[in-house]
Amino acid sequence: MRLLDVLGFATTALLRHRLRTVLTLLGVAIGVMAVVALTALGEGARRYVVDQFASLGTNLLIVLPGKTETTGGLPGFGGAPNDLTLEDAEALRRGVPGVRRLAPVALGNETVSAGERRRQVPVLGTTAELAAMRRLQVRFGRFLPAGDLGRGAPVAVLGAKLAGELFPHESALGRVVRIGGWRMRVIGVMEARGTQLGMNMDEVAYVPVASCMRMFNRTSLFRIVLQVGAAAELDAAKRRAVAILTERHGEEDVTCITQDAVLNTLSGILGALTLALAGIAAISLAVAGVGIMNVMLVSVAERQHEVGLLKALGARRRQILVVFLAEAVLIALAGAGAGLAGGWGLVAAAQPLVGALHLAPPPWASAAAASVAAVVGVVFGVLPAVRATRLDPVAALHGR
Amino acid sequence: MIRLEAISRTFVVGTEPVHALRGLSEHVRPGEYVAIMGPSGSGKSTLLHIIGCLDRPTAGVYRLDGETVSELDETALTAIRREKIGFVFQSYHLVGRLDAAGNVELPMVFAGVPRGERRSRAAAALEGVGMAGRTRHRPHQLSGGERQRVAIARATVMRPAILLADEPTGNLDSAAGQQVMAVLRRMNAEGLTLVVVTHDPDVAREAERVVVLKDGRVGRRLTGSELPASGSGK
Numbered sequence A: 001m002r003l004l005d006v007l008g009f010a011t012t013a014l015l016r017h018r019l020r021t022v023l024t025l026l027g028v029a030i031g032v033m034a035v036v037a038l039t040a041l042g043e044g045a046r047r048y049v050v051d052q053f054a055s056l057g058t059n060l061l062i063v064l065p066g067k068t069e070t071t072g073g074l075p076g077f078g079g080a081p082n083d084l085t086l087e088d089a090e091a092l093r094r095g096v097p098g099v100r101r102l103a104p105v106a107l108g109n110e111t112v113s114a115g116e117r118r119r120q121v122p123v124l125g126t127t128a129e130l131a132a133m134r135r136l137q138v139r140f141g142r143f144l145p146a147g148d149l150g151r152g153a154p155v156a157v158l159g160a161k162l163a164g165e166l167f168p169h170e171s172a173l174g175r176v177v178r179i180g181g182w183r184m185r186v187i188g189v190m191e192a193r194g195t196q197l198g199m200n201m202d203e204v205a206y207v208p209v210a211s212c213m214r215m216f217n218r219t220s221l222f223r224i225v226l227q228v229g230a231a232a233e234l235d236a237a238k239r240r241a242v243a244i245l246t247e248r249h250g251e252e253d254v255t256c257i258t259q260d261a262v263l264n265t266l267s268g269i270l271g272a273l274t275l276a277l278a279g280i281a282a283i284s285l286a287v288a289g290v291g292i293m294n295v296m297l298v299s300v301a302e303r304q305h306e307v308g309l310l311k312a313l314g315a316r317r318r319q320i321l322v323v324f325l326a327e328a329v330l331i332a333l334a335g336a337g338a339g340l341a342g343g344w345g346l347v348a349a350a351q352p353l354v355g356a357l358h359l360a361p362p363p364w365a366s367a368a369a370a371s372v373a374a375v376v377g378v379v380f381g382v383l384p385a386v387r388a389t390r391l392d393p394v395a396a397l398h399g400r
Numbered sequence B: 001m002i003r004l005e006a007i008s009r010t011f012v013v014g015t016e017p018v019h020a021l022r023g024l025s026e027h028v029r030p031g032e033y034v035a036i037m038g039p040s041g042s043g044k045s046t047l048l049h050i051i052g053c054l055d056r057p058t059a060g061v062y063r064l065d066g067e068t069v070s071e072l073d074e075t076a077l078t079a080i081r082r083e084k085i086g087f088v089f090q091s092y093h094l095v096g097r098l099d100a101a102g103n104v105e106l107p108m109v110f111a112g113v114p115r116g117e118r119r120s121r122a123a124a125a126l127e128g129v130g131m132a133g134r135t136r137h138r139p140h141q142l143s144g145g146e147r148q149r150v151a152i153a154r155a156t157v158m159r160p161a162i163l164l165a166d167e168p169t170g171n172l173d174s175a176a177g178q179q180v181m182a183v184l185r186r187m188n189a190e191g192l193t194l195v196v197v198t199h200d201p202d203v204a205r206e207a208e209r210v211v212v213l214k215d216g217r218v219g220r221r222l223t224g225s226e227l228p229a230s231g232s233g234k
């Protein structure tokens, strides 16, 4: 018996009960559609996060004080780590191969005031190069001056929102603000940026790193950010950075993370989430399989005479099995086709509604959903088909 | 060709055994036309099913062309049904969703005959039963006699040696019945071995031999001409 004949025979049987066939394949279609739509959402979210991270800057290496890996707990747990100093930063700039940019970062919270207006904000001490690495744009004036590592000029750059709140009616440029007890001249205002890594960049006051450390009486930097030319150089840079600081401190007491590692972790988590969504959606395919089994059992019962006849005509058991199995698989495949069309259509229709999130149905999900549907057709079609082959020909012919 | 020796077939209904055939022996030669008669429940259909390898005897030996069929497995019986035997039933058993040609092609589909050959053989078989003009008709668009002739075309399209018919005219009026029997008679004349179960003496009279069953055994053996004329149509 040829494949084309099997399909032809199965198709005529399915077309005989159009409504029933369509309703059954609808179950499969909904399952496949759910897989496509949910994975599109998950993958869209993953890409969104990845893009967000990429906008933070690429090929970044971040050094923070304290060793998280070995203690497994908070940085510095069980003994204060050595300070991460400006001298350390300079040593890294000299010693790490492939460094293109480097910026030390100090951080504190302080009240910033201009006349009567005052705001409690994060104060971020750094150098000129941070703006380029973090892709921070200046709106008015300029960012922190270059070549000012140790001196700490009394200047500040304000985040967009902070500038607007302190100076609602005039330009902040050239005005003096008080940060704690320190008078700083505003030399720049940043472009609105939104939240980066949980910090609202529009509320930050940037000051030279030395000023910041003096202001908060800090001996240690919050972190040092380095940028290398290419992702391939990150590993070597990381090893070298750790080696340099270990030598300077006499012990390995810093943590060195790459942006890529963070990104990979997050991307992995979101990828797993997408997979979980696909799995949950796939459960509905199993439910659809039960529907297929049900309809096929009814079909076999209804067509007992036909089975008896086929046996009288000399059809082999395996042929009868294949014919009924083909019906189940055809239902599943037609459902999968409809589900894929519906899923992709749904995603296209929903795209305008979600805006920033770019819905992207991953091809693997569509392929997997269609394959699972086919497998479901086979698995849930076997029992009814086997039942057909087991019918006693005489009893089947006479409908007993 | 068909050799039945002491065939018994016992069904078990609940705990009660029902003896449909009790040690029946019979011999059918190639090309013969045998009618099987007998009262309802005498075991005619059961006998036909056993001859057609749809059922197995509980006891006794069935030889077909020298082969001991009663010892064969399911696969071998399937092959015999496919290659040697054609079946015609009282209720036609046409597949409703297929047209006349589709029904006649069915045994060839399962035997793996290529599509082109199937088409021409089905057309020829339908022509042979006088249904050449009805090949695209579905069963519900055909009369009873036409349906039975399609069923005969289907039963013979694989060129079996034996045609088994269980009350082929049972659902037909006498005119349609005579058309059907004319087809069977001609096929028998062309060499087909014919075993027909019937209640109708007019049908049985055409046979070379008539085997009358009684309580699962052969009651009487007659020639067709020995049967009393019924006079009535059916």
Ligand SMILES: Nc1ncnc2c1ncn2[C@@H]1O[C@H](COP(=O)(O)OP(=O)(O)OP(=O)(O)O)[C@@H](O)[C@H]1O
Residues within 6 Å of the ligand: B011, B012, B013, B018, B019, B020, B038, B039, B040, B041, B042, B043, B044, B045, B046, B047
């Ligand atoms: N599957 C079965 N289970 C139980 N008993 C059966 C079965 N098939 C047949 N019988 C019994 O065997 C006996 C013979 O049945 P069979 O169908 O061969 O009779 P028949 O001669 O064809 O009768 P009819 O002329 O009414 O068709 C009957 O008593 C019937 O009830």
Ligand SMILES: [Mg+2]
Residues within 6 Å of the ligand: B044, B045, B046, B166
């Ligand atoms: Mg009967």
